[in-house]
Amino acid sequence: KNEVEQSPQNLTAQEGEFITINCSYSVGISALHWLQQHPGGGIVSLFMLSSGKKKHGRLIATINIQEKHSSLHITASHPRDSAVYICAVDVTNAGKSTFGDGTTLTVKP
Amino acid sequence: DTGVSQDPRHKITKRGQNVTFRCDPISEHNRLYWYRQTLGQGPEFLTYFQNEAQLEKSRLLSDRFSAERPKGSFSTLEIQRTEQGDSAMYLCASRLRLDTQYFGPGTRLTVL
Numbered sequence: 001k002n003e004v005e006q007s008p009q010n011l012t013a014q015e016g017e018f019i020t021i022n023c024s025y026s027v028g029i030s031a032l033h034w035l036q037q038h039p040g041g042g043i044v045s046l047f048m049l050s051s052g053k054k055k056h057g058r059l060i061a062t063i064n065i066q067e068k069h070s071s072l073h074i075t076a077s078h079p080r081d082s083a084v085y086i087c088a089v090d091v092t093n094a095g096k097s098t099f100g101d102g103t104t105l106t107v108k109p
Numbered sequence: 110d111t112g113v114s115q116d117p118r119h120k121i122t123k124r125g126q127n128v129t130f131r132c133d134p135i136s137e138h139n140r141l142y143w144y145r146q147t148l149g150q151g152p153e154f155l156t157y158f159q160n161e162a163q164l165e166k167s168r169l170l171s172d173r174f175s176a177e178r179p180k181g182s183f184s185t186l187e188i189q190r191t192e193q194g195d196s197a198m199y200l201c202a203s204r205l206r207l208d209t210q211y212f213g214p215g216t217r218l219t220v221l
Contacts, residue, residue: 004151030207042111043152043200043212086151090207095165097142097210099151 006100019074023087035086113213129187134203144200
C-alpha cells in the first residue's frame with residue numbers, strides 16, 4: 001500500500017462545477033503539498049500546508065492532521081484547470097517527500 | 110519558469126551507455142532533490158542534498174546511479190550502463206530549508 005493515496009484517479013467535470021480531490025496518507029508528516037502538472041509540462045506547487053486551510057483564487061486546500069487527510073477543492077472549474085493534481089508529503093524526520101500517483105482532471109467546456 | 114533549470118530536456122541513448130543530467134537550482138536554495146517519474150505515476154524520490162552533502166538515497170538508487178552537488182550549487186545525476194527500465198522523466202527540485210519545492214522541467218530519458 002502506498003504511503004500517499006489519492007482519489008479519484010481520474011475525474012471529468014463540466015465547466016463551472018465544484019471539484020474535490022482527496023489525499024490520505026499513512027506516515028507522520030511535517031507538511032503536505034498540492035502540486036499541478038500539465039501534460040508535457042513541469043510541476044508547479046499550488047499549496048504547502050501543515051494545518052488548517054489555505055485559499056488562492058478559486059483553489060482551496062484543507063488538511064486534517066488527526067485523520068491524515070487533505071482535500072483540494074476547485075470552485076467554478078474551467079477547462080484550463082485540466083491537469084494532473086499531485087499530493088505529496090514531507091515525511092517527519094526524513095529528508096524525503098513521498099508523492100501520490102496523481103488525479104487526472106479534465107474539465108469540459 | 111520556476112527558476113530551476115535542467116539540461117538536457119531530452120536524451121535518447123542506447124542500452125549500456127552512460128548518461129549525465131544537470132540541474133541548476135534557485136541560487137539561494139540549500140536543498141536539492143532528484144526524482145524519477147514514469148507515465149501515470151507520481152514522482153519517486155531518488156536522493157537529496159543539503160548544500161553539498163548527500164543526506165539520503167532511496168533504495169531505488171542502484172549502484173549504477175550517482176549524484177553530486179559540488180560546492181552546493183548545481184547538481185549532476187549520472188546513470189551508468191543504462192537499461193531500458195531506466196527510461197523515465199528525471200526531475201530536479203530545490204527548496205530553501207523546508208519551504209515550498211520548486212521543480213525543474215525535467216529530463217526525459219529514453220533508453221533504446
